[in-house]
Amino acid sequence: MKQFVTRRLGYSLLSLLLLSLTIFFFVRVTGDPAALLVEPGASEEDIAAIHQRFGLDQPLWVQYGLFMLNLARGDFGQSFYYQTPVLDLYFDRLPNSLLLAAVAMAFSLLVGIPSGILAAVRVGRFWDSAGKMFALLGLSLPSFFVGLVLILVFSVFLGWLPSSGSGGVLHILMPAFALGWYFAAAHMRLTRSSMLEVLGSEYVKLARLKGLPQSLVIGKHAFKNALIPVVTLAGINLVLMINVAVVVETVFAWPGVGRLLYEGISFRDFPVVQGIVIMGGTMIVAVNLLVDVVYAVIDPRIRLEK
């Protein structure tokens, strides 16, 4: 077990190392990073000052060391636009992103799990095909288009919901739907396949042989077991949602991390963009590590496998 965790931790650190190398390398290979790190229209002296401050006149490996040292100290640089540290900005916006992701997740599970079960129980029949269509639409419709159509229908034509901003309960409905839509389809597909697998298992057959009513077989014996992979995926997706919400947050002007990223792009505020990418990557690597370790604790087959 210890060995497994050590190895897994090593892989995660390696991932982070490669991530930081990628970011470091791309910024430097595509031009003078000072051009990205100063405000547009900065003078020659400013650029020289940046060169000095970030050690851009040093050899590459020294630069990389400095870059990593700053990251390790939590120094992600200063936003040009807001004139505050990037990390402060990030943590200011994070609660909003979490709220949006939580509501979107609740929505996607409320839609995805029941429809997935229904499709699995009625496999090959009408509800299964309807579910397949739903999943296909969910995976094919870009979230910004869903968002814009929602605004058009519910804000412009019907006037029921506010089209942008945050504050009330009504504000979160449309962004959460637009964000959760894709994930609802993904959760439905996984619930269906996981449920189908469980329904074919020995203990479900036994439960049926015992003469238990269908509702008990599905609700008690099959459902609980089928839920395990879905819950895992939902955990990973929650972190993913925070990081892919940029488009939805832009459409609805929701003040989350994604909106911050969009502002960073629009104002050419490079430290903000870089900081958000690093935080996002770190979060996802961490959650993957967590899932693997928890799985290994639960299931010995995983940790004994080479």
Next chain:
Amino acid sequence: MSTSIETISLPSDLSPRPTASRLGDTPLIPLIILATIALVAIFADVLAPHNPEVGSLTARFRPPFWQAGGSMDHIFGTDQLGRDVLSRLIFGARVSMVVGFTAVIFAGVVGTVLGIMAGYLGGWVDQVIMRVTDAWLALPALTFAIFLAAIVGPSMWNIVIILGLVYWTRYARVVRGEVLSLKEREFVRLAIVAGCSKWTIMRRHILPNVVNSAIVLATLMLGVVIVTEASLSFLGVGVPPPQPAWGLMLSDGKQGLMVGYWWLTVLPGCCIMLMVLSANLLGDWLRVKLDPQLRQL
């Protein structure tokens, strides 16, 4: 040739087996849609009634012809700069097709080559390639693409390269898995015995056997790539204006949305949706047809 084929209805509880000929149940509608978009993209210069990048400011926000104020001159109306929406949609098809196909092919070539090398050579080559693949897979694709686009600046070919760099990892994973099982097969062992070099085996014996999976994956990735391109353009780091890209049109149309200029968002959105949906349907079908191993994906 003219023998009539009798159809036998199977008992409904038997799972339906693919009885038709290999290409009998081609999903026609998605194919027709994709072919139409491709033709429109190729003949955009002939088909477009107006210049997509030039408009007249006196003719801004004209609605489609069936609404009051619309005319047949601008069938789908005009945008905030008075440009013809239909012409922009037609040229937008070209951008989507070019970006979609070249990015998918670029990612496919890089991913397949690296996947074959990782799978066949094994050892440290495998370790290095797969660790990089894992690390890149760990990043949310959209955020990574935005980051790269923000560094290199917007242009259509930059987007192609960025999408290729972001999405090759998926091919590498799948192809490597296939190669691992292929290399234990008799024909590969015989090729080794016959004295073929590693490169010859990879090129002549392994590659033709993984091409199917790569093509299936490419079709499925087409939808993903088009949505990502549209998202990047929507956020302003994709195809730069005034080039007509569907994502960019949506983003521009956002301004007119609150006053009810629906055609500026709904029409390009529907184009994206149709193309992605068709690519996904075709990919799903190809997956079942060509590659039983990928059915679980």
